[in-house]
């Protein structure tokens with residue numbers, strides 16, 4: 001499992017080399033230590049879960065990965081090079097996309113426009129070209145629209161294409177947010193509780209979409225999830241966090257049999 | 272019954288994203304264009320040009336500009352009057368400094384000068400939002416008016432402190448100056464309105480427009496998706512100020528002929544244009560026209576009906592105007608932030624489905 005070349009999962013998927021490596025990350029907010037000296041890696045093609053009780057620092061970890069928070073200590077290695085501190089929009093261009101724990105769609109826009117915005121990093125026409133519109137800008141818009149339509153078909157949201165996202169039910173909003181992130185064709189997709197607040201059926205749909213994305217596009221996925229059933233089902237390896245510390249790391253079977261992990265979860269249950 | 276999209280199938284993505292997807296809308300649009308360009312110039316008189324049409328056209332440009340900034344990009348500005356003044360003074364300096372320069376280019380260049388100034392004053396938007404940004408732009412408003420009053424170079428050291436536009440012609444026809452005919456003023460402004468509305472539509476329909484709206488709706492998510500906030504906000508300030516500068520140049524050179532900065536481009540102008548944006552509809556091109564038309568026509572209408580028809584006193588009619596505008600602003604802000612444009616959309620939606628909603 002520690003081979004540099006990667007490993008093969010029990011269901012026969014090939015997992016590649018490390019794409020993202022967090023080394024000794026520490027993140028503080030004033031006196032609060034949100035992340036304390038955590039290291040872990042994410043491999044190409046993997047579905048990597050991050051779990052832990054509320055306030056463990058999971059969302060903060062995703063925020064560090066996509067550059068929204070800058071850790072006080074530690075190194076981030078991405079695609080074989082150490083990443084310097086940079087703005088989130090520059091990191092988006094390096095192929096990292098995400099969804100949010102609390103839905104963060106653009107409410108004044110339609111489903112289609114939200115997803116088209118996700119393709120922003122792939123669009124090149126200048127202000128002048130867009131001002132003229134006819135020609136390159138219009139052509140680019142059509143080409144990108146074609147790509148977006150594929151994602152719309154993939155996530156089965158054809159019927160809400162033109163609906164303002166604010167009017168959609170919660171479950172569909174989550175799906176549109178996934179579509180918007182997918183539109184970027186990311187190397188690494190970060191999902192912050194993609195199934196929170198969903199019923200069993202919606203969770204099954206979402207799990208299927210996540211597995212399909214990973215399978216069809218080879219997208220590497222890091223996701224935060226509270227539902228242990230889902231985590232066991234879809235993830236290849238799991239990082240467990242508690243109070244900002246890493247208390248477990250391994251396959252789902254390994255971590256649920258880890259005494260420290262069991263204690264953390266039982267401890268929370270009795271709180 | 273007639274207003275339908277059924278049978279009007281879209282077979283390409285380009286067709287699907289055209290400006291007027293419904294045939295009747297397209298017919299309406301072309302009819303308006305034909306009337307505006309080919310009929311009105313022949314029937315227009317001084318009263319209609321000066322009281323209604325020319326101010327409407329010029330305000331429409333300013334409202335489009337402010338709507339790009341406030342309605343599309345979500346950055347509140349109270350500096351519109353000041354930026355119009357920049358356009359006006361830039362145009363004046365260009366007209367007097369380069370007498371051979373075509374008036375058309377004077378106006379366009381004035382727009383570019385204003386765009387640069389607007390971007391400069393837009394810089395604080397990278398750090399501050401909402402109310403604080405509004406206060407910063409308000410400071411810009413007062414600073415600019417003060418500057419144009421204080422530095423005599425801007426008004427060519429004229430004794431009155433006013434600027435007045437010399438006569439400039441286009442193909443032998445006077446566009447500015449006292450001998451300009453109503454139709455020439457109207458047509459000159461109309462060309463700008465047509466070009467700039469087309470520009471506004473193009474800039475808001477694609478990539479740039481979506482990055483503005485993304486910043487407006489959820490700036491953190493926008494940045495994480497790859498929108499560069501610096502670029503999005505500064506382009507919004509630049510484009511918006513370009514429009515407003517052109518409007519200021521036209522307002523001074525073509526409409527007023529002579530202007531004193533505090534009077535023509537004071538804070539009340541900033542509010543008037545903001546009200547037009549709100550009443551017309553935030554983030555709507557059609558709404559920009561509706562808002563400008565509404566607030567240009569309302570005082571004319573009140574004056575004709577109340578003062579002319581019922582014999583009221585002018586000041587009472589003027590006060591009633593304040594009450595009506597104030598009431599409408601509150602109503603729209605509370606009930607329908609997307610303004611007249613949204614009301615129009617709802618009516619169309621009803622029409623489209625009527626009489627069988629399914």
Ligand SMILES: Nc1ncnc2c1ncn2[C@@H]1O[C@H](COP(=O)(O)OP(=O)(O)OP(=O)(O)O)[C@@H](O)[C@H]1O
Pocket residue numbers: 029032033034052053054055056057058059060061101
């Ligand atoms: N911007 C911030 N400023 C101050 N403290 C913060 C900030 N963001 C997170 N924290 C703190 O860091 C800790 C970890 O928060 P985080 O949101 O990462 O937890 P989480 O594991 O995602 O929890 P949950 O399961 O509830 O989403 C918490 O104590 C939180 O209060």
Ligand SMILES: [Mg+2]
Pocket residue numbers: 058059060101
């Ligand atoms: Mg969280």
